[in-house]
């Protein structure tokens with residue numbers, strides 16, 4: 001049996017289309033344009049690519065994009081002053097600081113400085129707490145995108161066994177919260193989990209967010225399971241020529257796609273959904289800031 005390949009790229013394009021429509025309506029009816037500010041500290045080439053893609057897609061859906069590039073040695077005070085300015089700017093509805101940041105800066109302190117209402121990454125403790133207690137929050141983009149793909153694929157998730165491998169604040173923990181809210185029976189696995197292959201084999205829904213290339217093997221997948229591969233790992237690809245690289249996920253795609261019912265590819269799976277959900281969160285933040293109803297079909 002061969003799995004359905006979940007086309008995240010196409011789904012993300014559809015989501016962006018819905019966002020563009022609602023942004024156009026917001027402009028025409030209320031004279032409002034949602035704005036997203038992205039802060040990039042330093043010159044990490046991979047981060048530069050993501051930030052460029054985000055900026056481009058933000059403008060394509062009709063939103064304002066504000067990019068702030070700071071040198072790798074920027075003093076913390078200067079970064080905080082920028083965040084304070086963006087918090088106070090009514091044209092900015094979403095703020096994202098690309099991680100990782102250089103080691104002299106604290107990610108926890110950066111996140112704490114961002115107004116929770118503008119925290120489109122859903123990392124602020126207020127948003128993490130709202131999500132955990134079942135209230136309206138800003139939800140981290142990657143888990144939100146995974147949830148949209150899962151609901152589209154499976155309809156109801158109620159009663160399914162979900163295993164999330166990874167417990168980061170950005171991906172694993174909010175993913176588990178969202179699955180719990182959709183009435184899955186949720187297991188969170190991590191580097192200390194005993195007999196990970198056996199835990200994974202119980203999963204009707206398997207979400208891999210580890211950051212280790214193809215660590216999750218095909219024979220860890222329950223036949224017919226839905227596999228969501230969040231991992232983005234760049235590895236050497238000498239077969240493509242000297243010095244060439246390619247992207248792979250955290251799941252051994254070839255073998256897993258023989259067993260799974262449905263699986264997301266890398267690239268073209270979760271990655272494009274993350275950016276689409278970043279735009280969705282910015283639109284949501286803009287609506288909330290102006291006392292307008294939530295955008296349709298774009299929140300958890």
Ligand SMILES: NC(=O)C1=CN([C@@H]2O[C@H](COP(=O)(O)OP(=O)(O)OC[C@H]3O[C@@H](n4cnc5c(N)ncnc54)[C@H](OP(=O)(O)O)[C@@H]3O)[C@@H](O)[C@H]2O)C=CC1
Pocket residue numbers: 142165166167168169170171172189190191192193196209210211212230231232233270271272274
């Ligand atoms: N597609 C997208 O849009 C996005 C993709 N990513 C990608 O997703 C992956 C995960 O990202 P992120 O959550 O930020 O990563 P982190 O490094 O913050 O977390 C990784 C998690 O994996 C766990 N882990 C590490 N090694 C093992 C192991 N051998 N067995 C079981 N669990 C293990 C860690 O466990 P422990 O806590 O015990 O150390 C940790 O909880 C990365 O590849 C990243 O690039 C991230 C964000 C968005």
Ligand SMILES: Nc1nc(=O)c2c([nH]1)NC[C@@H]1CN(c3ccc(C(=O)N[C@@H](CCC(=O)O)C(=O)O)cc3)C=[N+]21
Pocket residue numbers: 049050053096097098099100121141142232247266267268269270271272274275
């Ligand atoms: N504060 C913060 N929030 C994040 O959400 C965040 C972050 N920092 N730091 C880095 C990770 C990684 N991340 C990705 C986003 C999009 C793709 C993406 O679009 N991937 C495409 C193309 C990838 C390519 O070709 O390079 C794909 O998978 O098809 C990937 C990875 C967000 N992250």
